[in-house]
Amino acid sequence: VLEKKGFGVSLTQAQVSTSRNMPWGRRMEALNPVWIIAGEKRKD
16 A cells, blocks of 8 residues: 555564473563554655
8 A cells, every 4th residue: 555655665573572481491472473564755
């Protein structure tokens, strides 16, 4: 949609995890990803 309106588009995904205690040590539990969508109007 942004590209059709003449915007340059950049997408970034950030994945964050938190540690959880387990009987044998720790494990990493993934949290919901975050999407960063940036649009910049192109100069003609």
